[in-house]
Amino acid sequence: MTTRLRAQTREVPHAVPSEVTAPFWDGCARGELLFQRCARCRAITFPPSEHCRGCLARGQVWEASAGRGTLYSWTVVHRPVTPAFDPPYAAAIVTLDEGYQMLTNIIDAAPDDLRADLPVRVSFRRVGGDLRLPYFVPA
Amino acid sequence: MRASNRRAVIAGVHNTRQARRLEEETSRSLMVKAVLGALDDAGLALSDVDGVSAMADSTSLIYDLGVGPAWQGQDFGAGMFAEAAAAVEKGYAEVVVLVAAQAGSYTDRAATAPWTRPENEFVAPWGMFTAAEFALIARRHMEVFGTTREQLSRVAATIRNNGDRNPEAIYRGRGPFKPADITASRPIAEPFHLLDCAMTSEGGCAAVVTTAERAGSLRRDPVHVLGAGVDFFGPSYQFPPSFDLRGRRDAPSNGWAGRRAADLAFRQAGIERDDVDVLELYDPFSFEIIRQLEAMRFCPEGEGGPFVEDGRIELTGSHPVTTDGGLMSFSHAGANPQMMQRVIRGVQQLRGDAGPLQVPGAHVALCTTGGAGALFTGVILLGDDLP
Incomplete structure (x- = not known):
């Protein structure tokens, strides 16, 4: 198969970001791939969530991958x-x-x-x- | 062994007509037909019903059928039967009717069926749909264990050949299929080709769950609910469907969804894997059969591919699977009807109602619903008697 896989060019479905997820998409607009890291236990949470999926603390910090x-x-x-x-x-x-x-x-x-x-x-x-x-x- | 009279049984089942499209029907009209059909099969009347399980439709059906005051169920698939069984065993209800139906919601054929299309912002932009979700599970297994394209074809050909011979199947008379026919069909979401995938259709079904005591005087021999379990890892189609997704306990990963559920069901039933005569496995995509055989410990991890190669899963084999043709060939209506229909097929096999596809001497059936691509699997064990 010689087909090359390409990015889509037309509008694709995309739900409106929430308060929790908006920083991720703002990062994409700047060319940064962000994820959340817990300030308490350092665990990574992705896709984004209000709470750390490791220790359930709030107060996660956005970090660039x-x-x-x-x-x-x-x-x-x-x-x-x-x-x-x-x-x-x-x-x-x-x-x-x-x-x-x-x-x-x-x-x-x-x-x-x-x-x-x-x-x-x-x-x-x-x-x-x-x-x-x-x-x-x-x- | 002397059983409690309140042990849950399935006393009646019914499938409405199934078709690619039922122009004259609505989901509601099919639900009503299915409820009446299952009650008739059991030899019961609406006035006997004091429980309804129809997911979000439970409460309006209680009103429209005029069966209040009644217990209402909310679960689906295998869990729906487990929930109703628990309700009658606890005495929350005597006679529960379980029903699901779908008609008229898939009309735009330029897109995949609406219930297969995710809306989540981290999923939808990537062109995901159900076939792609399950393909990500299958591909990982192929890369790790060497499962082959031909093994997938063997599964799909087996199930489609069951449907070919089932007079009730939408795709009756379409076969016979050889594995090469599956491989030659057009690619959808690789490794899956068209004939690896469930169809879309319309139809309804219902079942009646009551106690062994109540069923003793009814029309049909009851089928006993021997055990059940459900494994969920999270919502379907909102997170990456990773084979290795796991929770914080030392427990199987999502790739083995259904293992904990099966272990629980077998422990409740007091029987072993070898006691199972027929496996009514949920078949949204061919690979899912290979995965479930491994997850439920019918063969070791990674050996599901070779396991399906020698005819074992065919009707005459040691582990006959999905004997009505399943989602690929019998019917695949909506989200819940096609799950309930795995259990209904188990009941038909244990009552000797499976016609040309009857597994001789079937006493124990294992039925499953869901799959790792959707982050859940439910299991129910049925018996024509108590062990």
Whole structure:
């Protein structure tokens, strides 16, 4: 397969951020991949939450990830969820070097390049509207 | 062993007509038909009912069916039966009717079914839907354990061949399927191809749960609820569906969802894995069967792929699975009907009602609902007698 996996170009579905999650998306707009770290126990919480998922304390601090990690699992999607998405695209879970996992899409790669533990790094791309999404590319 | 008369049994079941589309029906019209059908199967009347379990519809059904004052259930899938069983064993109700139905909510075929589309801000922008969620679980297992594309095809061909021979299945007469036919179908969310995936359809179903004492004088032989359990890791489709997601206890990860539930169910039942005659496993996607066989300890971790290769899971094998054709071929309506239908199929097998797909001498059935892609799995063990 010679198809290259690319970022979406049109507007994709995106729920309105809440007070808790807005700093993450503000970070994306600046090109920073943020996560919450607990001021008390140092555990990382992602996706964001009011409480640390480790010790349940409030008062978590936003921190910038180095944006590097490895591919944990992926799926090359050929039947898009809605017509807003252009297939094929590779939905994926990456494990960041800081130790947490997030959903993303892998781009700038061929489907056959993908394998578990592939080193990846974040690459912010503007999709439709003002949204900047944290895609990942092979590192 | 002398059993308590209040032990929970399933005294009646009913599937309405199932079809890709039921133009003349609504979810409500199907619910009413299903309730009346299950009560008729049991030999009971609406005036006998003092409990209703229909998720968010429980309370309005109590009003519309005129069965108040009544106990109301809120759970779904295997947990719905466990909840109703507990209710009759505790005496909160004598006769509980469980019902689910869906019609008319999936009409835009340019998109995947609405209940498969997440709205969460950390999920939706990535083009996720149910097939992709479950594909992330399957791919991780393939990378770690070497499970193959052909093994997935073997599962899907087996289940679709059951549906091919089931006169009640929406996709009756579509087969027979060879594993190569599954692999040759168009890719959806790899590793899944079209024929690895559940269909979408419309239909309803219902069941009646009561006590062994009450069921003793009814129309059909009761099917006993021997044990049950449910494992949840969090809400479906809002967080990364990671095989290795785990809580703070020393307990199995999400990839083995259903193991704790199965262990609990077998302990309650006082039986072993080898006592199970038929496995009505929930089959949203082919890989889920391989995962559940491992999670429920029918084979060691990582050996589910080889386990399904030699005909073991076929109707004539030692571990026949999903004998009506399941979500792939029988029906897959809405969120809850197709889960209830795994349990209803278990009841049909233990009553000898499975026609050309009857497993000879089926005395114990294990039924499951959910899967690791959705962060939960429920288990229920049924028996035609108490052990």
